Amino acid sequence: MLLFAHKEMVRDLLLGFIQERWVADLDMSSLEKVSESFVSDDLRSRHNDVIWRVRWRGRWVYLYLMLEFQSTVDYFMAVRLLSYIGLLYQDLIRRGEVERGGALPLVLPIVLYNGQRRWRAPTGLRGLFGRMPASFAPYVPLYRFVLLDEGRLSEEDFPVGRNVVAAVFRMERSGSPEELLGAVRLLVSWLREPEQETLRHGIIEWLHRRGESLDPSLDWQRIHSLEEADTMLEDRIKEWKAQYRREGLQEGRQEGRQEGRQEGSTIEARLILSRLLARRFGALPTEVRERLDQAPLEQLEDWIDRFYDAGSLEQVFH
Numbered sequence: 001m002l003l004f005a006h007k008e009m010v011r012d013l014l015l016g017f018i019q020e021r022w023v024a025d026l027d028m029s030s031l032e033k034v035s036e037s038f039v040s041d042d043l044r045s046r047h048n049d050v051i052w053r054v055r056w057r058g059r060w061v062y063l064y065l066m067l068e069f070q071s072t073v074d075y076f077m078a079v080r081l082l083s084y085i086g087l088l089y090q091d092l093i094r095r096g097e098v099e100r101g102g103a104l105p106l107v108l109p110i111v112l113y114n115g116q117r118r119w120r121a122p123t124g125l126r127g128l129f130g131r132m133p134a135s136f137a138p139y140v141p142l143y144r145f146v147l148l149d150e151g152r153l154s155e156e157d158f159p160v161g162r163n164v165v166a167a168v169f170r171m172e173r174s175g176s177p178e179e180l181l182g183a184v185r186l187l188v189s190w191l192r193e194p195e196q197e198t199l200r201h202g203i204i205e206w207l208h209r210r211g212e213s214l215d216p217s218l219d220w221q222r223i224h225s226l227e228e229a230d231t232m233l234e235d236r237i238k239e240w241k242a243q244y245r246r247e248g249l250q251e252g253r254q255e256g257r258q259e260g261r262q263e264g265s266t267i268e269a270r271l272i273l274s275r276l277l278a279r280r281f282g283a284l285p286t287e288v289r290e291r292l293d294q295a296p297l298e299q300l301e302d303w304i305d306r307f308y309d310a311g312s313l314e315q316v317f318h
Helices: 007-017 021-025 077-094 134-139 164-172 177-190 194-214 226-258 265-281 286-294 297-307 313-317
Strands: 026-033 049-056 059-068 106-113 146-149
Touching: 007 026, 007 059, 007 164, 007 194, 021 026, 059 077, 077 106, 164 177, 164 194, 177 194, 177 226, 194 226, 265 286, 265 297, 265 313, 286 313, 297 313
Parallel strands: 059 106, 106 146
Antiparallel strands: 026 049, 049 059
């Protein structure tokens, strides 16, 4: 949660990913992190949670951010969050932040989940109770939390323009060194101002902790700036492309010799490309195999060049 100890990250999270009309009425200049001394030991022990507050039409809205690093989905997350929010309200009352007879502040619970499995647990407490008599419904708490399942975000879910949280999410969900490098370069271009130094440092600390899950072949502990991460990833991509080309040529030549076709450059290119495509994208569809069988040498060589920068099978052939 080091990243969301920064005001800019929380602001970009709200503006970019909370699709509610009332967000436009938030006074972002009032956004402030709730001090650990403000809350009880029970909440202070929640190391993965961060609490912020921001003004909405003259009253405070509290943001309870929970980051789930677990590989499995907590089916009873709604119950856990309800207990933490109850503790927060108790702390507010204990400190005199809520006057007797006054209105409780609003609390928006947000769960950031980056596990591999899709989130399938209820995001509302009511969904955990199952069937009940209609007359019993008024006695059951009505409460939901905002779920951001990073692995299931579509391109349409990402905000247009500058958003630091979006770049971090893109790093988390990157499927290739090229995608990871693209996200890092967005951060390099967006975080240039001196006052953003603490946020840059926070992202580097986050990469030290999370980098192995992004690309285990790199020594993330060696980087001390976003520019160094950019250079390291660029070198990694060059090495990766050269390795793929060497392995593809070697395997293609071996298969060509085995079939007695050393003289056929077209056959060799087809074998190389087929092997590369299958290794990265899995079994090839029938229509792709047919296109490979019919393509001349020049076209095959063009597709091989495209392969090294493509993020999908479609990008190779279009």
